[in-house]
Amino acid sequence: MTFGAEFVALTLPPMVIAVLAALGCAAPGNFLLLRGQSMLGDAMSHVVLPGIVAAFLLTGSAAQPIMLAGALAAATLSSLMIEAIRRTTNADPGAAMGVTFTAMFAAGVLLLETSGAGAVHLDVEHALYGNLEGLIWLDATGWASLADPAALATLPPELPALALATTLILVTLALVWRPLTIATFDEGFAATSGIPTRWLSAGLTGLTALAAVAAFSAVGSILTIAMLICPPATARLLTDSLPRQMTLSLLIAAAAAALGTIAAGYLPLALGVSFSVSAAGSIATLSGLFLALAATFGPRRHRRSAAA
Amino acid sequence: MVSPTPIPMPETALTITGLTVAYGSVPVVATVSARFPKGSMTAVIGPNGAGKSTLLKAALGLIPAVTGDVRAFGQPVAKAMPRIAYVPQRAAVDWEFPARVIDVVQMGLYRKTGLLRRMTPGLKAQAMACLTRLGMQDFADRQIGALSGGQQQRVFLARALAQEADLMILDEPFAGVDAATESTIISVLHGLRSEGKTVIAVHHDLSTVPAYFDRVLLMNRRVIAEGATQSTFRRTLVAEAYGNTLLTAIPA
Numbered sequence: 386m387t388f389g390a391e392f393v394a395l396t397l398p399p400m401v402i403a404v405l406a407a408l409g410c411a412a413p414g415n416f417l418l419l420r421g422q423s424m425l426g427d428a429m430s431h432v433v434l435p436g437i438v439a440a441f442l443l444t445g446s447a448a449q450p451i452m453l454a455g456a457l458a459a460a461t462l463s464s465l466m467i468e469a470i471r472r473t474t475n476a477d478p479g480a481a482m483g484v485t486f487t488a489m490f491a492a493g494v495l496l497l498e499t500s501g502a503g504a505v506h507l508d509v510e511h512a513l514y515g516n517l518e519g520l521i522w523l524d525a526t527g528w529a530s531l532a533d534p535a536a537l538a539t540l541p542p543e544l545p546a547l548a549l550a551t552t553l554i555l556v557t558l559a560l561v562w563r564p565l566t567i568a569t570f571d572e573g574f575a576a577t578s579g580i581p582t583r584w585l586s587a588g589l590t591g592l593t594a595l596a597a598v599a600a601f602s603a604v605g606s607i608l609t610i611a612m613l614i615c616p617p618a619t620a621r622l623l624t625d626s627l628p629r630q631m632t633l634s635l636l637i638a639a640a641a642a643a644l645g646t647i648a649a650g651y652l653p654l655a656l657g658v659s660f661s662v663s664a665a666g667s668i669a670t671l672s673g674l675f676l677a678l679a680a681t682f683g684p685r686r687h688r689r690s691a692a693a
Numbered sequence: 694m695v696s697p698t699p700i701p702m703p704e705t706a707l708t709i710t711g712l713t714v715a716y717g718s719v720p721v722v723a724t725v726s727a728r729f730p731k732g733s734m735t736a737v738i739g740p741n742g743a744g745k746s747t748l749l750k751a752a753l754g755l756i757p758a759v760t761g762d763v764r765a766f767g768q769p770v771a772k773a774m775p776r777i778a779y780v781p782q783r784a785a786v787d788w789e790f791p792a793r794v795i796d797v798v799q800m801g802l803y804r805k806t807g808l809l810r811r812m813t814p815g816l817k818a819q820a821m822a823c824l825t826r827l828g829m830q831d832f833a834d835r836q837i838g839a840l841s842g843g844q845q846q847r848v849f850l851a852r853a854l855a856q857e858a859d860l861m862i863l864d865e866p867f868a869g870v871d872a873a874t875e876s877t878i879i880s881v882l883h884g885l886r887s888e889g890k891t892v893i894a895v896h897h898d899l900s901t902v903p904a905y906f907d908r909v910l911l912m913n914r915r916v917i918a919e920g921a922t923q924s925t926f927r928r929t930l931v932a933e934a935y936g937n938t939l940l941t942a943i944p945a
Contacts, residue, residue, distance in 0.1 A: 419790060475717070563810035567800045571786045573755050577779040578803045578856070625836050627791045 394525040396650050399517040399603075399664060402544055403642035406603040407668070409551035410596045410612035411638035412558050415631050416589055418617045419569050423610075424479050425590065428486035429597040430609030432463040435493030437601065442500055453550075453598050460594030463489055464587075490606070515605030517646065517664040520544070543603075550599040554592050561585060566627060604665035612638065615672035622676075622683035641671040705767075706731045706860045706891035707752070712761030714744070714751045720759070722748050723915045729860075729893055729908075734886045736896040736906040736922075740935050743913040745895045746782065746864050753779055753862065765860060775804055778858035780849050782865050788838050788845060795833040797848050798824050801855030823854040828877055843874030850878055861885060863894040867901075879905055899943065902926055 410426075417426050433456035440455025463485050470481040520541040522530075530536040558565070568575035568582045576582045593613070600609040620633035645668030653662055707729040714722040722744040729735050737745045751758045754771055765773035778801070798820040799812055806812065812820075824830050827847040832840065837848065846866060853861055861882075867875050882892050882905075896902065902909060902922060909925050911917040917934040918925045928943045 419787075421787075563803070563806070566792075567803060570790050570792065570797070570800070571781060573750070573753075573781045573785060574779060574800070574852075576755055577753055577774055577777060578800070579774065580803065621791070625791050625838075626793075630791055 390525070390527040393527055393530055394522050396646065397525075398522045398541055398544060399520050399650075400643055400646040402520055402541070402547055402603050403517055403646050403664065403668060404639045405544070405547040405551045406596075406600040407612050407616070407638035407642035408635055409547070409554045409599045410609065411616040411634045412554055412631065413589060413592045413596055414613040414617040415620070415627075415634055416558075416565060416569055417593060418614060418621060419627075420589075423614045423618075424482045426593055426597070426613035427610045428463060428467070428482045429460055429590070429593045430600070430606050430613065431486040431490040432459045432493075433594065433597050433601055434606050435459050435489050435496055436462075437598075438493050438496045438500070442496070453595075456598040456601070457591070457594055459489065460590070460597070464590055514663055515601070515603050515608065515665040517603050518649075518661075520603075547599050547603070550595055554596055554599075557588070557592060561588070565589070604668060608665045608669045611669035611672045612642075615669075615676050616641065619672075619676045619679045622679040637672075637675055641675060642668050645669075645671045704731060705729065706733075706765065707770075707893065708762075708764045709748070709752055710762040710764075712748065712751060712763065713759040714747050714756065715759050721914060722751065725761075725912065725916050727910050727916060727919050729891060731859075731891055732886060732889050733908050734882065734892040734894075734906050735908040735910055736894060736902050737910045737912065738896055738899065738902065738931075738934070739912040739917070743934070745912065748912070749779075749862055749864060749893070749895065753777070776859045778853040778856040778861045780853045780861065780863040780866060783842065783845050783849060783868065785864075788840070790837065792837050793833065794829065794835050794837060794840070794848050795820060795824065797837060798851045798855055801852035804856070820851075820855055823851040824848075826854060826881060827851045841871070843870035846870050847874060847877065850881060854881070858890070860891045860893070863892070865895050865897060867896065867898060899931065 414423075414426060417423055436455040436457070436459025437452050438455075439459070440451050443455075444451050466485045466489075467478070467481045470476055470484060471478055474481075476484075520543055522536075522540055524530065524536045524539040526536070564575070564580045565585050567578065568580050568585050572582050596613065597609050600612050604612060616634040616638035617630070619637050620630045623633055624630050646664045648671070649662045649664040649667040652667075653660060705728050707727075709725055709727045712722060712725045713720055721742075725744075725748055737748065739745055747756065750756045751761075752763045752770065753774075754763075763770045765777060770777070795817075799816070801823070802812070802816050802820060803810070805816060821830065821833065824833055827850055829844065829847050829851060832844065832848075837845065840848065846868075850863075850866065853863075863882075866878055866882075870878070882894070886892055886907075894906075896906070903926060906922055908920065909922050910919045911925065911930055911934045913934045913936070918930045926943065931943050
């Protein structure tokens with residue numbers, strides 16, 4: 386097998402999938418970050434697990450649309466739970482989210498272990514750490530396969546599904562950019578300016594759930610938060626303009642995903658060590674590294690003390 | 694806008710009838726009724742925790758009311774919202790938000806933008822003109838986090854001017870601003886009043902009430918008194934709202 390054939394079959398599909406998931410997560414992550422709702426991303430990435438397991442147990446199918454429906458149902462249920470806990474106990478939103486997502490996630494893990502789902506298709510390790518390495522393109526014979534319809538038909542089904550989800554997320558955000566920006570900056574003013582702030586808020590939660598589901602297959606539950614929040618947080622340290630922050634976050638997300646996948650695939654070999662490294666782990670580590678670099682060398686001055 | 698059939702113009706800009714707001718089971722605003730005549734400038738005054746901000750937010754539908762009816766220009770307030778500009782407390786937003794001064798002012802033009810919400814050159818010029826009215830034209834490209842408190846308040850007022858509303862509702866527009874900003878803001882607000890616009894502001898500095906406002910709404914969870922400043926801003930009534938009598942600066 387030539388390098389090209391090996392790369393196209395084994396590294397390219399996971400890399401493209403990781404990049405798509407990273408883009409789909411980073412885009413809504415920018416708004417979560419500015420709204421002080423980073424926890425919501427964490428919550429969404431955890432609650433999709435019981436949704437996916439329950440959908441699998443109910444239908445016996447692991448098809449993408451069914452998984453997605455289960456995950457969105459779980460996300461909706463947890464949004465309602467968070468709201469109910471907040472209203473009945475007057476708890477801090479962060480506390481309500483913390484209670485909800487740990488309970489939902491634990492329920493998901495229990496469901497996964499006690500039911501037969503683990504043996505058939507899903508298992509705890511994949512749910513937690515993702516399964517990027519498994520998303521390979523067996524029929525690819527080299528770069529020429531990219532132009533071969535017969536070979537393209539055997540691409541991992543996660544790839545077109547993710548492409549669709551990420552496109553949907555990016556297009557939706559582009560369409561609601563102005564009202565969402567205004568509602569994020571000043572919700573009270575936005576509501577009196579004819580902006581449907583509740584719908585936007587619910588829509589952002591929905592997009593976050595979609596992004597979490599999209600990323601679930603790539604990096605797993607735990608590391609989704611790295612894709613949702615790290616690139617926007619890094620970009621936030623590099624600029625004071627929201628459009629530039631969005632662009633930078635997408636570039637950083639794509640770079641972390643692509644370089645992380647490649648590093649996991651080739652670095653241990655190049656260093657001559659025998660064990661393999663998780664691609665999801667590499668991506669998250671790289672995202673953290675980018676954030677640390679931006680925090681250390683970023684140009685954005687801190688003027689928090691100026692505000693009275 | 695010219696209406697094909699003549700509609701009698703109601704005299705009142707905002708009418709609040711029996712408005713009650715509660716946080717949990719604790720009522721913070723209890724059956725408040727108040728009228729704000731067109732072309733008037735009213736100070737909403739009362740001690741901390743009197744429910745002044747809550748009253749305005751509930752009147753605008755930003756927080757739910759238990760009971761009550763609010764009408765603006767004779768219509769339900771939600772319907773009349775395009776004619777109302779709301780200036781929240783400066784502290785209500787995160788000034789570290791990645792935006793420039795002009796970006797915030799342009800938010801006031803939201804209703805005037807089309808389907809894709811693009812800024813036309815005409816709208817951009819309009820935002821700039823509003824900023825100029827507050828003497829902030831040189832700060833258009835400044836990061837909002839780099840502004841002083843007074844400058845931030847001017848930006849908020851410029852954004853409200855861009856809305857070209859008939860009723861402006863301000864929550865503590867003079868809180869923590871310098872004297873120069875205070876005089877700029879009050880001259881803009883008096884300018885609005887002379888154009889026939891209505892202004893309602895939560896106000897804290899009792900010493901400036903007679904000079905700035907022609908009407909007052911004195912409240913402490915309920916309405917203590919409402920009316921022209923000269924007859925309503927009296928020591929006994931203010932003392933009733935604030936619960937003490939150490940108010941020698943106020944006419945008896």
